[in-house]
Amino acid sequence: MKPRMVAIIPAHNEEMSIRDCLAGLGDQSLPKGLDLDIIVVADNCTDRTEEKAIEAGKEFNLNVKVLTTENNKLRKVGALNHGWKYIYGDILDLYDRKMSTYQHLYQKSVKAILGMDADSRLAPGALMQLWEGLSSARNIGGVMAKYTMRMPKKKSLLSKDDVHYEEKINSGEYGGPISRWWTHQQKQDMASWLLNLQYHGGSTYVLGGQATLFRPEALQDIVDENKLDGPWQNDSDVEDMLLTWQLQKSKWKTLISPGARCFVDAMRSYHTFRQQRNKWKSGTVELLTNHDIGAKSRHKGKIWRSELKTSLDLFTRILFILLLSISLATNQFYWSWIWITPVVLASILNTILALKTPMHRTIDVVLAALLISPELYLWANLITFSQVWLGKLSVNKKDGWANQYNAERGKTHSKLAQGIIGAILSISLVVYLCIQNRAYLTSEPVQTALQPYLMTGWVILTILTIIASVNMLYQIWTLRGRHTA
Secondary structure (H helix, E strand, C coil), X not given: CCCEEEEEEEECCCCCCHHHHHHHHHCCCCCCCCEEEEEEEEECCCCCHHHHHHXXXXXXXXXXXXXXXXXXXXXXXXXXXXXHHHHHCCCCCCCCCCCCHHHHHHHHHEEEEEEECCCCEECCCHHHHHHHHHCCCCCEEEEEEEEEECCCEEHHHCCCCCCCHHHHHHCXXXXXXXXXXXXXXXXXXXXXXXXHHHHCCCECCCCCCCEEEECHHHHHHHHXXXXXXXXCCCCXXXXXXXXXXXXXXXXXXXXXXXXXXXXXXXXXXXXXXXXXXXXXXXXXXXXXHCHHHCCCCCCHHHHHHHHHHHHHHHHHHHHHHHHHHHHHHCCCCCCCHHHHHHHHHHHHHHHHHHHHCCCCCHHHHHHHHCCHHHXXXXXXXXXXXXXXXXXXXXCCCCCHHHHHHHHHCCCCCCCHHHHHHHHHHHHHXXXXXXXXXXXXXXXXXXXXXXXXXXXXXXXXXXXXXXXXXXXXXXXXXXXXXXXXX
16 A cells, blocks of 8 residues: 555634635645545534535545544544544444454555644645655654745725625635734744744744644554543643643654745634634643643743743833833933833844745834834733733633634624723823822922832833843844744
């Protein structure tokens, strides 16, 4: 039996995207003598995902097998393991059915397993590059493609008289200025992460589920060592990160491909973005703090440093707002040009990142240089960071997958507008009270009483700003390399 790669694609109500995903696989060139089989797992679908997958398989001349699940409670994890069991059998089968000679031969013919999302699309040549990375050394357990968020087309290009207007809008192919802005910020964030990992050798602490090529023996090690019925586990909201940590625990290398690219969908609104990042961040925090999961990564220190950096970003900004407000209210603010240094460094860093982001727009570079986009995006992430760590203290664990699904399908709504209005009203009230009590706040007794605290606060802020500036200089230095996002 010829050697082969097998793609396992979990698809929950993906009738709008499954054709594009399979079209991308149809574009791939394969190593000589290697076949490609595709298993689409139509997971608890209530739409035409199964039918669309079969049609696309015939259209692009692909060997597609569609499996269906019913009452799968484990969502993506359950769907992925369903595809795995189709190849390697179900050790929990009550009837202990023996595998046929053909099934044993088929198992041995599988040389690589591609895990893909149904709304992702591989760029031409990506599968060959993933294979070259996986086969370059015996100890490589998985190689991930470099992800780039697809920019939605301008919504203004659509005529509202188009009979398919609502269908095209709902497909996510088109978007307004805000959704296009959100998409670029996520794309630049991903580019920054990829560049950082490549600069430090290309090893990654998460093999993203959007498109990763695995060595079957590595996945089988996870099954055997952890007494599982499939490689993927539901113990974390970030099943791909948990799997990666288990591979690293078993001494397998996990790498990023320097050339393979995969196009993925971004979150198009603040609400869906926040729910997705809440799931990612809470899953990461759970892996870092829950020792019962039993997974570890050589990158654990790097992730903790990232968490510390985010906490310092949050503390620095809150401290700056507090000190600036009190200094202005009590007429004790003094400007120094040295304070422009971190602003200039941040502008340079974000401009370089914007330029290194694939398929960037001129407006994105300008907004990055002015620090408008980076600061807004950072605050969105700081809010998520705060919610996740505060939620860690809660006894009620939230279902990250359910929250993300509901947000993407419009079943829940953002409270961003109410939050902005509340913040504006609060700031206005504080400003009004400060103006009304200007004489008292600027009196000598008040200034004298507050001056030592202000001085201490500004010293602490200066130290934190110096640390942040050194870190930005280091990032700028790393970006000088030849690596691309």
